[in-house]
Amino acid sequence: MSARRVVLIGYGAIAGDIAEALRVAREPGYALAVLLRPGSSSAGRVPKDMPILDGSDAVAAFAPDLVIEAAGHGAVRESVPACLALGLPVLISSIGALHDDALYADLVAAARRGGGRLLLASGALGGLDYVRAVCHAKQLELRYESRKPPAAWAAELRALGHDPAALAVPVTLFSGTAREAAARYPQNLNVAAALALAGPGFEATGVDVVCDPAASGNTHVVRASSEFGTMSLEIANQPSPTNPKSSWIVAQALLAAVDQHFCPVVMM
Incomplete structure (x- = not known):
């Protein structure tokens, strides 16, 4: 061969x-x-x-x-x-x-x-097989949370007036739809787009982006609820050694x- x-x-x-x-x-x-x-x-x-x-x-x-x-x-x-x-x-x-x-x-x-x-x-995400299986559910609710340490959001934090090195509490940078998230953060939110495409679409998939000084890695949380059941999934990935915005x-x-x-x- x-x-x-x-x-x-x-x-x-x-x-x-x-x-x-x-x-x-x-x-x-x-x-x-x-x-x-x-x-x-x-x-x-x-x-x-x-x-x-x-x-x-x-x-x-x-x-x-x-x-x-x-x-x-x-x-x-x-x-x-x-x-x-x-x-x-x-x-x-x-x-x-x-x-x-x-x-x-x-x-x-x-x-x-x-x-x-x-x-x-x-x-960087898991659980897409489950989301695909329930994507046509009549009562589907799907939400994704990205939680990363300040190193991944240094520029964004400075733009909001925060010192990344001195951040003491979590800061929510964004809350909205997967479409808005993918457009606003092209280097960070590919997983939100993957979830939306596997599930009910970009407008029906909710996204929260949180910068957390206590986060030890890039954490992804997916919660799905429908008439078929519920799913709660949390994945903590190590950041890429060369790009903290991405998971290794x-x-x-x-x-x-x-x-x-x-x-x-x-x-x-």
């Missing part, structure tokens, strides 16, 4: 972790390439033996079995549509970009035209999704 061919969009911390794991994977292994904008500052971090692609024509020539987006909302807008139009499956981590209904519709249309598939990673587990969740994509047995 030949190596599985994968293109990474972007080469930041998450993409680097993914590449490191896939490069040492057992047979059949992976052949990797990276899609970057011309002149990207990330080019210097890409291993010398990994081709750097500069557009959709180069992606088509590489003929990947899977494309993985790990570069932010802008990459979803700029690079993902062309990959879907090529008939490729694209696994995206920046799910928050899909709060834009027009972009989401364009991506779905591109996938239908070209035969591609838009694959959404669970990222995100790259592992994407790797698990890659494994499921190629595996003959799929857990739904």
Whole structure:
């Protein structure tokens, strides 16, 4: 069996972790390439033996079995549509970009035209299988709380007049819908968008964003209630060593999704 061919969009911390794991994977292994904008500052971090692609024509020539987006909302807008139009499956981590209904519709249309598939990673969150199961419940109430330490919200706290180093009590930065949260915090609230897409939608999913000096990690709390029952889920993830706004587990969740994509047995 030949190596599985994968293109990474972007080469930041998450993409680097993914590449490191896939490069040492057992047979059949992976052949990797990276899609970057011309002149990207990330080019210097890409291993010398990994081709750097500069557009959709180069992606088509590489003929990947899977494309993985790990570069932010802008990459979803700029690079993902062309990959879907090529008939490729694209696994995206920046799910928050899909709060834009027009972009989401364009991506779905591109996938239908070209035969591609838009694959959404669970990222730092769990429990999406349960939420999908109850998403059509008549009495569904769904709320998500993000609770992170001040290091994750330093700029936002300063903008509100707080000293991140001296914060003594929790501060609620936001309370509203998943659509508003994803738009306001594109680097932080991809999990809220994932929950909304798995569940009743962006307007019907409530979100609270709390900065808590007592938080030891990035904590995610999901509460769901419907005629089918209730769920209360709490996950405490360690922040990424290179980006406290993101959870360290995100790259592992994407790797698990890659494994499921190629595996003959799929857990739904």
